[in-house]
Amino acid sequence: MDTRVNSADTALRERARRVIPGGLWGHMNADRLPEGYPQYFARGEGCRLTDVDGRSFVDLMCAWGPIILGHCHPVAEAAAREQTARGDCMNGPGPVLVDLAETLVAMIPHAAWCQFGKNGTDATTGCVTIARAGTGRRKVLVARGAYHGAVPWCSPSVAGVTAEDRAHLLHFNYNDVDSIDAAVEAAGGDLAAIVVSAFRHDMGVAQEMPSLAFAWHVRSVCDSTGAALILDDVRAGFRLHLGGSWETLGVRPDLSAFSKAIGNGYALAAVTGREWLRDAATQVFSTGSFWCGAVAMAAAVATLGELRRVDAPAVLLGLGERLREGLAERAAFRRVRISQSGPAAMPTVLFEDDPEWKKGYAFCAEALRHGAYLHPKHNMFLSCAHTEADIDVVLEAADRGFQVVGR
């Protein structure tokens, strides 16, 4: 039964199509999702979202990453509310800026300093610019297919992009040491930076954790050439390790880009860096009208404190493993072959022999009807607000999805 006809969601989409190109920009456009997925949300609380037609779901996307404690988490909200009463956007920061910077520098072993922004793209672009300023070089290595933001130098679309926007990019394949060496050679003496995601989390394909050999190799190439190792930890940051995702490998970057989960949904990004890049970070002019906003910083201090208190990476791992095992069991029982990849806390679930994700779409559409908001192509995100009971709700919904795919 398609309940979308004449629904509040349909009506909003129709109005939006008139005044917003394509109905909505970017990654949250629900036209790219399975049938029945809502575009508009009325309410978020804990691990649940309610859409504008009153349907409620256990949310496994967490706003595509920002929600790590749960929607409207009381600790983050209380800190934000208290700061809101004092002031947000003033002629300079509030004292909370210093608290937050000290918190990050204490928590993240490679960080001697940090700077803040609003978007993940602010942080990745900042890292690249600081690396160029600090090395006096231009070439930047990025992995083929990796997502580092939505501006001309890194956007997945080439509409409006000129060749010069990417003139100094060279490509390698994630986890492929030889392709790193080839790109480094092509860069000659002009290598400014190597940019790596915390792991390979490209849309639509299985995720891949970095091999130790790969991680150590990029570190050693940067050491020997004087280039900066940039870790794009925007998506994964604080879910795998509170000190930066490559702490799990014992490899420390020179610069990291954080955003998404740092303030449990409050708009904030951070660049952290090593001492040798401090002067470069001072020379690069980076700023924004809202970058000193105190409310997002207060939310971030509270969020980071809570993540430490509950040991969020361990919590998310436990929940993720329960989900992963449950999905594997149910898929096997329904004789459906799936691949589960990436860290348990940020799982990708794909179906075998499903190049156009048709099974994935059917699976997700059915799971949605039974109360679980999953994604057919992108990695998902767990939060500390999920309980084992919530995971079980997801598993029951997934089982319905597997039944549909199994037919």
Next chain:
Amino acid sequence: MDTRVNSADTALRERARRVIPGGLWGHMNADRLPEGYPQYFARGEGCRLTDVDGRSFVDLMCAWGPIILGHCHPVAEAAAREQTARGDCMNGPGPVLVDLAETLVAMIPHAAWCQFGKNGTDATTGCVTIARAGTGRRKVLVARGAYHGAVPWCSPSVAGVTAEDRAHLLHFNYNDVDSIDAAVEAAGGDLAAIVVSAFRHDMGVAQEMPSLAFAWHVRSVCDSTGAALILDDVRAGFRLHLGGSWETLGVRPDLSAFSKAIGNGYALAAVTGREWLRDAATQVFSTGSFWCGAVAMAAAVATLGELRRVDAPAVLLGLGERLREGLAERAAFRRVRISQSGPAAMPTVLFEDDPEWKKGYAFCAEALRHGAYLHPKHNMFLSCAHTEADIDVVLEAADRGFQVVGR
């Protein structure tokens, strides 16, 4: 008396220097301000800011633009609070997205559609990218010395910037029709866009309103070449005219970039555009993790409604004229020669024969001691929370400053 020694502000700055390059990034770094200016703020309310040492000022910077109704304005805050209770950062927008988009399209005559972001730079970069996508051309004309953001294509610093980042920029002089023609000729058949600020508001020099001849000329050049006229209304937007700043001239752009005042301090930016660029805006991939955040949108709907209700441009003009006349009178009385430039609502005050702004710094430092937070080099901003009595406080403080300069 320098009360800064051992102050709370000094202590915070010292801590910050260890963990933030240069103590603070960008335009709000108080090291660039006159002696005695605070870096950290404890409280904002109406037109007043209180610093961390308990000193209170009538604020003429309004967070460098975002505050237009006044700090912590009850109407904007109530709307934000209500939305916060429901959810902010979800798996898609709230219905308020459509309300806001419809509000802007109804309010801004050239706007057939809009898109949102978080930074002014998101909006200016978006405009340029959309113009390139829509025209299939590359060259973009920008005014020498104009500020359009803080990323490599437009940053005022060249640290970390490559030549290619600006390969397709051509320059003209604001208000100089001949320099437009020369740059258009240089662009040949490859002209994608001309970018203009609402008026010339370059740091450290007198502001200059656009001449009608200039505005009409850039419009007519865009019409005859098929290029897009981009109005960077980030700084001025909603202070001069609610339909976009060039409505006062009867010249309509193809694309506008808004940010700063749109949500009274909540982080939000908007691109508005004409129908012919709708497809291009759909093709360009632009997005951010927090761009569907509902709270800033709710604050913006409330802010725009309040701006219309009180006729903000008229209110700000009246307050600005009172300030301008009062400053002129007092400067004349103290035999100090000043230049006042730009729109009354966004005034720049400079001293004659003051190439290094020494007089300006002394003036501002003294005014600050008497309760007015002014800027020696940058345009200032009035808000609807200022009253005539507040302006009179500023004038009394300025008079003390003029006395110091006059000596």
